[in-house]
Amino acid sequence: MAEPPELIQGIHTYCDRWCERCAYTSRCLQFRLEAEERGTGDALQNFDALNAQFWQEMGVALVQAMRLIREIAARAGIEADDLQSETAIYASSGTLQRDAREHPSASAALIYAGMVNQWFAATDELSDTGESLLTNPPHVLEESIQVIRHYHYFIYPKIVRAIEGRLSGKAASDREIEADCSGTAKVALIAIDRSLAAWSLLYGEYSAQEDNTLSILLHLDRLRRSVEVVFPEARAFIRQGFDAPYS
Numbered sequence: 001m002a003e004p005p006e007l008i009q010g011i012h013t014y015c016d017r018w019c020e021r022c023a024y025t026s027r028c029l030q031f032r033l034e035a036e037e038r039g040t041g042d043a044l045q046n047f048d049a050l051n052a053q054f055w056q057e058m059g060v061a062l063v064q065a066m067r068l069i070r071e072i073a074a075r076a077g078i079e080a081d082d083l084q085s086e087t088a089i090y091a092s093s094g095t096l097q098r099d100a101r102e103h104p105s106a107s108a109a110l111i112y113a114g115m116v117n118q119w120f121a122a123t124d125e126l127s128d129t130g131e132s133l134l135t136n137p138p139h140v141l142e143e144s145i146q147v148i149r150h151y152h153y154f155i156y157p158k159i160v161r162a163i164e165g166r167l168s169g170k171a172a173s174d175r176e177i178e179a180d181c182s183g184t185a186k187v188a189l190i191a192i193d194r195s196l197a198a199w200s201l202l203y204g205e206y207s208a209q210e211d212n213t214l215s216i217l218l219h220l221d222r223l224r225r226s227v228e229v230v231f232p233e234a235r236a237f238i239r240q241g242f243d244a245p246y247s
């Protein structure tokens, strides 16, 4: 029998906790332990390659999403705003967590979660079938909706955690905390990218909702840029296994 693949130490630290869509279940100790606990063995390992392909395809959709956003912005005469001053991180006399929650990037992530709820509620109201899009999505949009749903409430806490870490790291000038902030911000950015890709696939599918879909795309794009300004090192952060071969 073939040896199981070597585990990648700490791979789950900066993952999105979406094991069903992860391409590294066979190399993740966390997954192995949880699967043992559930008694589901290694069933998902067979999907690693399929999942890798799925995310590659979403990567192509993201490129198209960015093109779409640029076109829309150019048509509407929207210019990229300067996010530098808005996204600076200041500690007030409040708690770290409250300061983090009140940061513009965190607020924008929370607003996004509300926009998603409103979009689905409005789409369901307009539906002729009376069926909910969340529970009965059309086959062709099923995966995009899964992506939106998975990251719907994921982005906000990740951004809050990264900002909170930055605030505490500022006091302690701790390199480890800084690295953790970058890793956490990177996971948030990936979730935003994937959500953008998924929304771009929905754009045009629901004509009555086109303006709202557009607002979500523009809002997410702005959020993505604001997180990049706050955490300029995040994109370059290397997550073992995901971003670099494990050594």
Ligand code: SF4
Residues within 6 Å of the ligand: 011, 012, 015, 016, 017, 018, 019, 020, 022, 023, 024, 025, 028, 029, 030, 031
């Ligand atoms: S690395 Fe993959 S398999 Fe492991 S916990 Fe994260 S999503 Fe699940």
